[in-house]
Amino acid sequence: MESKTYIVKSISEIAEDIVKLELDPESGEPIQYSPGQFMLLTSPSGTKRAYSIASSPSMEHLEFAIKQVEGEFTSQLKTIKEGDKIQVEGPMGPFIYNTCGGYVLIAGGIGIAPMVSILRDRDGRSECQEVTLFYSSRTKEGLAYYDELREIDSRNENLKTIFTLTRENPEGWEYETGHVDAEMLKKYLEGLEKKRYFVCGPARMVEAFRSLLKELGIPEENCTFEGWNV
Numbered sequence: 058m059e060s061k062t063y064i065v066k067s068i069s070e071i072a073e074d075i076v077k078l079e080l081d082p083e084s085g086e087p088i089q090y091s092p093g094q095f096m097l098l099t100s101p102s103g104t105k106r107a108y109s110i111a112s113s114p115s116m117e118h119l120e121f122a123i124k125q126v127e128g129e130f131t132s133q134l135k136t137i138k139e140g141d142k143i144q145v146e147g148p149m150g151p152f153i154y155n156t157c158g159g160y161v162l163i164a165g166g167i168g169i170a171p172m173v174s175i176l177r178d179r180d181g182r183s184e185c186q187e188v189t190l191f192y193s194s195r196t197k198e199g200l201a202y203y204d205e206l207r208e209i210d211s212r213n214e215n216l217k218t219i220f221t222l223t224r225e226n227p228e229g230w231e232y233e234t235g236h237v238d239a240e241m242l243k244k245y246l247e248g249l250e251k252k253r254y255f256v257c258g259p260a261r262m263v264e265a266f267r268s269l270l271k272e273l274g275i276p277e278e279n280c281t282f283e284g285w286n287v
């Protein structure tokens with residue numbers, strides 16, 4: 058594991074209560090990582106938290122998508138500014154996406170961050186086999202990377218993206234509503250017991266999927282779970 062000082066390149070809100078943080082290595086030499094991994098960030102005032110990498114390794118900057126929950130780290134997002142220093146340690150994490158096909162990515166809320174890294178990484182690579190993304194959010198305004206994910210979906214035939222809203226059904230909404238459940242998985246997945254699952258989001262949602270995937274007969278070794286207390 059490496060530790061390096063990074064400089065804040067930009068910080069901006071990209072969805073309701075979701076902040077995008079872009080960092081550049083101070084030395085010019087970035088820490089290498091695989092799509093889907095996470096880093097430990099130490100804020101300028103010394104608070105350390107884990108955040109999934111949303112950028113892909115081919116991008117020049119390191120990118121994070123952070124949900125504002127007014128805790129110790131996230132309440133500092135209002136004052137962190139371009140040029141500030143952030144210590145980055147890593148990479149870590151079980152979401153190592155090392156083959157190209159047969160994946161089902163299930164993201165709840167800010168659990169989309171590592172999935173964005175994976176989808177950016179495989180964007181335009183026609184050798185990749187199929188991937189299905191289910192991304193649930195309470196509201197449309199809360200969907201981070203919505204436009205980019207739609208664009209990636211439209212140019213990759215081997216990718217199917219399903220957005221679902223759990224608290225609203227806005228006019229003209231062309232995707233799903235309600236939580237991702239067995240019925241929704243069966244609607245979009247053929248041979249669902251043979252797929253490889255990555256589930257990421259709030260801890261309670263991830264625990265619910267642990268039970269659901271087991272009930273559906275998916276072997277545990279084909280599932281990777283990452284649940285956060287956000």
Ligand SMILES: Cc1cc2nc3c(=O)[nH]c(=O)nc-3n(C[C@H](O)[C@H](O)[C@H](O)COP(=O)(O)OP(=O)(O)OC[C@H]3O[C@@H](n4cnc5c(N)ncnc54)[C@H](O)[C@@H]3O)c2cc1C
Pocket residue numbers: 095106107108109110121122123124125126127128129130131132150167170171283284285286287
């Ligand atoms: C491997 C991993 C990857 C992660 N990746 C991401 C990511 O990509 N994006 C992301 O947004 N998060 C991610 N997280 C979560 C992140 O690490 C932090 O836990 C999160 O940002 C909250 O940090 P905080 O310091 O703001 O909150 P903390 O101060 O640690 O508080 C934790 C929770 O308690 C609540 N809380 C704090 N104080 C009080 C209080 N007095 N009363 C009631 N509630 C309180 C906060 O609102 C918050 O919900 C990840 C976690 C892990 C383990």
